Amino acid sequence: MGSLENGSDEPLTPMGRLFLQKEMNQVIYCAFGMRQPLDVDALKLAIQNCPMFMHPRFCSLLVRDSAGREHWRRTRVDIDRHVILVHGPIAEGLSDEAAVNEYLANLSTDLPGLMGDDKPLWDVHLLMAHQCMVLRIHHALGDGISLISSFLGGSRRVDDPEAVPTIGPPSSTRRRRSDGGGEWWKAVVRVLEVVWFTVVFVVELVLRIMWVSDRTTPLSGGAGVELWPRKLATARFSLEDMKVVKSAVANATINDVLLGIISFGLFKYMDQQSPNAVREGTRITGVAIVNLREQQGLQELSNLMEGNPGLRWGNKFGIMPLPVHYSRSCGDPLEYLRKAKSMVDRKKKSLEAHFSYKIVDMAMTYLGAHVASLLYYRICCNTTFSISNVFGPQEEITFGGNPITYIRANVSSLPHALTMHMVSYAGRADMQFLVAKDVIPDPDFLAKCFEDALLEMKAAASTAPNSKK
Known part of the structure; x- marks a missing residue:
């Protein structure tokens, strides 16, 4: 367990508490296909510097008080505990897309694997053989708009490495x-x-x-x-x-x-x-x-x-x-x-x-x-x-210096x-x-x-x- 920092706990929002109930226990899965083989060290550094993972929600433990009410408590994040390396193919004879989909389908029923009181409610799975990075984030941390906005704040455009991507609906x-x-x-x-x-x-x-x-x-x-x-x-x-x-x-x-x-x-x-x-x-x-x-x-x-x-x-x-x-x-x-x-x-x-x-x-x-x-x-x-x-994003982007070929999400x-x-x-x-x-x-x-x-x-x-x- 990471050592706790001094400071008061912050209560969960009402919608955050909703997603912790057993009837609505929701986890978001987002898969990013990469054009080049995964560089683990570069991706860990990019994760540490990404605005999403720097947000207090991603640096907090879920704790409950004596009355059973949930709170966020700040902690120090050990990146090595959140990055999971998956070596070798998911299954023999499957294409990369089919293998990633099978992995995500199995992950979607493994909710206890993310819950716990010893680290924040997110992790990153690196599927090395399939050049895919999977983010697993509990819905109590945020919705799709806040998460995609903050994650893409840590990415850059392929055609302009100094520029952040443009996202949002077409003007029409x-x-x-x-x-x-x-x-x-x-x-x-x-x-x-x-x-x-x-x-x-x-x-x-x-x-x-x-x-x-x-x-x-x-x-x-x-x-x-x-x-x-x-x-x-x-x-x-x-x-x-x-x-x-x-x-x-x-x-x-x-x-x-x-x-x-x-x-x-x-x-x-x-x-x-x-x-x-x-x-x-x-x-x-x-x-x-x-x-x-x-x-x-x-x-x-x-x-x-x-x-x-x-x-x-x-x-x-x-x-x-x-x-x-x-x-x-x-x-x-x-x-x-x-x-x-x-x-x-x-x-x-x-x-x-x-x-x-x-x-x-x-x-x-x-x-x-x-x-x-x-x-x-x-x-x-x-x-x-x-x-x-x-x-x-409207343009092709990179994360950790690696161009992204697709972005897919489910819950x-x-x-x-x-x-x-x-x-x-x-x-x-x-x-x-x-x-x-x-x-x-x-x-x-x-x-x-x-x-x-x-x-x-x-x-x-x-x-x-x-x-x-």
């Missing part, structure tokens, strides 16, 4: 916020829309917590599924292809395209694997993770590191149930995008994500962490899948049998599918369904009348 995804002006009555209509959609969607959210659930499909999970063995697969998308599809539907965003791909891909998978097992019009609901920070990117890194209360470190996100409806008769692939955009536009007019954050926060304050975790757990049990999307198991996490990087986007293998035995085929869905949507967009050539 923020365009709608800047659209404004007009007569006073339009402002009144917008306010009324916000109130109406907020009430409707918050009521639906509460009903999801209580008893309303999706019908059983070949993708369904449920209580206890988070403990089942996992498999992991990767779907690879071109951001340029996604932009072509986006241009075919007015005012669509990359996130709209992503949801269109998800609905089209899931239906393709079910039609192939379990034809006639799902009734026409069946509702399949995903849980989307929504960032609630005003900014995301390296522009907020200094504020996060300095503890600015408006941009506090930790977990600041809400959830937004996203329903899609199964349909065999949709001949135009772009119809999936149009339906997704229509639904997301209504969701964006509401404050549902903010209310979901407040509901959990109030439950933590007045009812305790266990009750709050059960509320979140119930939502997961009553829906079918979870999805998140994090915008990564440990939820009651869902299917969790999806997409990270964009240098014009590409990789989506990880973590599945319960007893429910979805062939996640590679599922990944192919998603890749084919984008290609079919691109082909349709190329001939659409309003497509921008």
Whole structure:
């Protein structure tokens, strides 16, 4: 155990405590492919100098007081205890991608391997034979936005070794916020829309917590599924292809395209694997993770590191149930995008994500962490899948002097049998599918369904009348 430094303990945030409950014990896994063989000493030095690992959360032990409440206590970090070297191939006869995915899938069910009171709740696995660095970080330390921002603060661009990377969503995804002006009555209509959609969607959210659930499909999970063995697969998308599809539907965003791909891909998978097992019009609901920070990117890194209360470190996100409806008769692939955009536009007019954050926060304050975790757990049990999307660097980057070839992320198991996490990087986007293998035995085929869905949507967009050539 590292020797403790003098100073008062700091209590965990409410969301941090949520992720320590057994129902929601979440660990984030992020894999970085490296172009060159791993230099262990160079990577250790880069880790020690990286803003993320210098943050107080990463230099603190998780301790509990006599009342059982959790606190952070500063300690000295022994880097050698946090860096785990994995020599030799993960399994014989597997490609690097398949081997890394197998390692991550096995790691996702090994939660006790990270928990303990003798060192901070993170470690780094260096897969030497596969030129891959895996970060394993407990979700109590922070969410995807704060973690990716701080980690990339310790990286540099390949084309300019003195410059930090540029991250954040394309400007088009923020365009709608800047659209404004007009007569006073339009402002009144917008306010009324916000109130109406907020009430409707918050009521639906509460009903999801209580008893309303999706019908059983070949993708369904449920209580206890988070403990089942996992498999992991990767779907690879071109951001340029996604932009072509986006241009075919007015005012669509990359996130709209992503949801269109998800609905089209899931239906393709079910039609192939379990034809006639799902009734026409069946509702399949995903849980989307929504960032609630005003900014995301390296522009907020200094504020996060300095503890600015408006941009506090930790977990600041809400959830937004996203329903899609199964349909065999949709001949135009772009119809999936149009339906997704229509639904997301209504969701964006509401404050549902903010209310979901407040509901959990109030439950933590007045009812305790266990009750709050059960509320979140119930939502997961009553829906079918979870999805998140994090915008990564726009340029190729290096870490420890070694160019990074891909960035992929996922989290440990939820009651869902299917969790999806997409990270964009240098014009590409990789989506990880973590599945319960007893429910979805062939996640590679599922990944192919998603890749084919984008290609079919691109082909349709190329001939659409309003497509921008």
